[in-house]
Amino acid sequence: MVLLFVPLLFWSLAGYWYIENHTLAANIQQLEEAGRANHEAVARYTARLKVLMAKDMSHTTERSMLMYMVDCANAQLVLDTITFTENGFIITGISTAPEVVLAYSQKLKSVLKGVTINEKQGIDAVRKVHTFQLSGHYGKSDDTKKTTNKASQ
Known part of the structure; x- marks a missing residue:
């Protein structure tokens, strides 16, 4: 009985190891294919980035302002x-609270020197969120021009 049991045990272990080895090889092949796809994507991204960096990347005022607007949010x-617009910009969006919009407009005022920002806020009854609209104007505001004109008279 033992003589029959020992070879059966060895054949069972050999079959188990063969199946596990085959499964492991299939998993390794899948990982290699995924790694190859990721490597190709990174290579394409790097090539595209090199092409973009070779171009003239001088930023216009609007591009710089757009970067600051998104960065401050x-x-x-x-x-x-x-x-x-020709003399400014308009930003619309939603926020969690009115104080957040006030802080955002103050941050924009400090970052974008020489820009006057007016804000309007409301509540969207359908979506139950705070909405806002910031309008910015380049240069000095009309109020400072009026006070300057009054002071000079």
């Missing part, structure tokens, strides 16, 4: 639209 703000 935090997780409690969602910027819906940013529109540039």
Whole structure:
């Protein structure tokens, strides 16, 4: 009986190891293919980045301002639209609280020197969120021009 049991045990272990080895080889092949795909994606991204960096990357005022506008926003703000006009810009979006919009407009005022920002806020009854619209104007505001003209008279 033992003579029959020992070879059966060895054949069972050999079969188990063969199946495990085959499964491990299949998993390794899948990982290698995934790694190859990731490597190709990184290589394409790097090549595209080199092409972009070779171009003239001089930033216009609007591009720089757009970067600051998006950079100043935090997780409690969602910027819906940013529109540039001839003498300024308009930002619309939603926020978690009115204080967040006030802090955002103050931060923009400190970052974008020489820009006057007016804000309007409301509550969207359908979505139950705070909405806002910031309008910015380049140069001095009309109020400072009026006080300057009054002082000079």
